[in-house]
Amino acid sequence: EAQVTQNPRYLITVTGKKLTVTCSQNMNHEYMSWYRQDPGLGLRQIYYSMNVEVTDKGDVPEGYKVSRKEKRNFPLILESPSPNQTSLYFCASSLSRDTDTQYFGPGTRLTVL
Amino acid sequence: DQQVKQNSPSLSVQEGRISILNCDYTNSMFDYFLWYKKYPAEGPTFLISISSIKDKNEDGRFTVFLNKSAKHLSLHIVPSQPGDSAVYFCAAGSRAGNNRKLIWGLGTSLAVNP
Numbered sequence: 001e002a003q004v005t006q007n008p009r010y011l012i013t014v015t016g017k018k019l020t021v022t023c024s025q026n027m028n029h030e031y032m033s034w035y036r037q038d039p040g041l042g043l044r045q046i047y048y049s050m051n052v053e054v055t056d057k058g059d060v061p062e063g064y065k066v067s068r069k070e071k072r073n074f075p076l077i078l079e080s081p082s083p084n085q086t087s088l089y090f091c092a093s094s095l096s097r098d099t100d101t102q103y104f105g106p107g108t109r110l111t112v113l
Numbered sequence: 114d115q116q117v118k119q120n121s122p123s124l125s126v127q128e129g130r131i132s133i134l135n136c137d138y139t140n141s142m143f144d145y146f147l148w149y150k151k152y153p154a155e156g157p158t159f160l161i162s163i164s165s166i167k168d169k170n171e172d173g174r175f176t177v178f179l180n181k182s183a184k185h186l187s188l189h190i191v192p193s194q195p196g197d198s199a200v201y202f203c204a205a206g207s208r209a210g211n212n213r214k215l216i217w218g219l220g221t222s223l224a225v226n227p
Binding site for chain 1: 115117145147149154155156157158159162164202204206208211212213214215217218219220
C-alpha cells in the first residue's frame with residue numbers, strides 16, 4: 001500500500017531533550033516536506049527537500065533540522081525542544097516538484113513540557 | 114495575514130443535499146489549488162485539485178469551481194453522505210521556484226446529518 005508513515009504518533013517530552021520524528025514514504029517520491037499545524041494558524045511549512053541531499057527552509061524552520069540521506073526517509077530533528085514546539089506535525093511527499101498533489105502522513109502529536 | 118481563507122468554520126447539511134464549501138485567496142501568484150479532507154487522528158487526504166487555467170474540475174460527487182477574477186473557489190459535494198463528515202481544507206500553491214509549499218486555509222468542518 002502506497003503511504004507516508006510517521007513515528008512516533010504521540011510524544012510527550014521535556015524541554016531540551018533531543019528528539020527525532022521519522023517520516024518514510026514508499027512511493028519513490030522525490031519531494032518531501034514537513035508541516036506543523038497550530039490552532040488559528042493552520043498548516044505551515046517547516047522544511048522541504050527536493051531530492052536526496054537537497055533540503056531547504058520553509059516558513060518556520062527555527063529550532064528544527066532535517067536530513068535526506070535516502071530518498072524514502074526525511075526525519076525531523078528537534079535538537080533542544082521548547083514548549084512553543086508543542087504542535088501537530090505532518091510529513092508530506094509528492095512525486096516531484098512538477099506534481100501538484102502531496103500525500104500526507106498520519107501526523108505526530110508532540111507535547112514539550 | 115492569511116493568504117487562503119475559509120470563512121465558514123463549520124457547515125451542517127442534510128444527507129442527499131448539496132454541500133458547498135468556499136475558499137478565498139489573495140495571492141494572484143497561486144496557480145493550482147487543492148482540497149483535502151481530514152478525519153480526526155489522520156493526516157489530510159487529497160480530494161480534488163484544479164489548475165488556474167481551468168474554471169471547473171469534476172470527480173464523481175465532487176466538483177471544484179474556480180473564479181480567478183474573484184479569487185474564489187468552491188467545492189461542491191452532491192449528494193452529500195454521512196461519510197463526508199470531516200474537516201475540509203483548501204490549499205493553494207505556485208509552480209514558480211523549487212518549493213512546492215502549500216498555503217492552507219483553516220478548514221471547514223462539515224457535518225452531514227442522516
